[in-house]
Amino acid sequence: MTTSAFALLGQPAAWSEPTKPFKILDNIYYVGTKGLAAYLIVSDGKAILLDGTLAENVGPIENNIRALGFKLEDVKIILNSHAHFDHAAGIAGLKRDTGAQVMAMEQDRSALEHGRQEGDTNYGGARFPAVKVDRSLRDGDVVTLGDVKMTALLTPGHTKGCTTWTTTATNNGMARRVVFPCSITVAGNILVGNKGYPGLVEDFRKSFDRLGAMEADVVLPAHPEFGDVFERKERRDAGDKEAFVDTALLSRMVEQAKASFEKELKKARK
Numbered sequence: 001m002t003t004s005a006f007a008l009l010g011q012p013a014a015w016s017e018p019t020k021p022f023k024i025l026d027n028i029y030y031v032g033t034k035g036l037a038a039y040l041i042v043s044d045g046k047a048i049l050l051d052g053t054l055a056e057n058v059g060p061i062e063n064n065i066r067a068l069g070f071k072l073e074d075v076k077i078i079l080n081s082h083a084h085f086d087h088a089a090g091i092a093g094l095k096r097d098t099g100a101q102v103m104a105m106e107q108d109r110s111a112l113e114h115g116r117q118e119g120d121t122n123y124g125g126a127r128f129p130a131v132k133v134d135r136s137l138r139d140g141d142v143v144t145l146g147d148v149k150m151t152a153l154l155t156p157g158h159t160k161g162c163t164t165w166t167t168t169a170t171n172n173g174m175a176r177r178v179v180f181p182c183s184i185t186v187a188g189n190i191l192v193g194n195k196g197y198p199g200l201v202e203d204f205r206k207s208f209d210r211l212g213a214m215e216a217d218v219v220l221p222a223h224p225e226f227g228d229v230f231e232r233k234e235r236r237d238a239g240d241k242e243a244f245v246d247t248a249l250l251s252r253m254v255e256q257a258k259a260s261f262e263k264e265l266k267k268a269r270k
């Protein structure tokens with residue numbers, strides 16, 4: 001869907017369509033909706049939640065957390081991929097209900113705390129419930145819960161504080177490098193003359209390079225279709241135990257995003 005059609009028709013129905021939670025790796029679960037990912041990373045009965053998705057998804061995400069056998073209070077930390085309403089609007093409600101600490105990249109903090117996207121877009125800045133950030137992060141900071149370590153890598157462009165999270169998780173007895181890449185699509189960002197985010201083009205290009213040089217065994221994006229998350233689950237359930245392992249996926253995603261970014265930039269500069 002083009003972004004103008006998006007503005008006209010509203011958001012995709014799948015974004016707010018509940019779905020059952022499922023295990024991805026030994027301690028990583030999917031707790032989001034059909035169209036927007038939220039991941040639960042577990043250590044010894046306690047959990048980190050990555051992303052809140054839409055405000056109306058707070059109930060379905062909480063139901064999914066409970067369905068996995070956790071209490072809401074077991075969620076100790078909430079992280080965000082980036083401060084856009086489709087990934088951050090639910091965080092305020094989830095923080096209220098779990099009592100978790102919200103940790104986010106410093107460059108996205110004011111957007112989260114004002115409930116307002118920063119930078120100019122062709123759909124106007126979507127608003128969302130504001131949330132206080134309890135811990136501001138810098139590039140390379142590590143968030144720890146029990147034996148789980150989540151490393152925050154700044155990959156800006158899509159937003160100023162767009163954060164790629166990395167960790168290690170086991171699957172069938174193997175340690176796997178897991179990357180939760182921040183979004184790298186243009187997605188309505190104004191590429192030329194963006195007054196709210198003047199360094200956007202350079203940031204996008206740096207992030208393509210950084211992400212393109214990373215190695216990942218398992219890639220879990222904020223929009224599940226970019227990593228075929230549901231298709232992989234089907235394959236895994238059908239017997240392919242390593243369906244989530246795909247060492248070529250991240251570079252494929254980056255190449256595609258980079259090509260469409262440069263195409264849109266060329267068009268915008270005409």
Ligand SMILES: [Zn+2]
Pocket residue numbers: 082084158183187
């Ligand atoms: Zn976004």
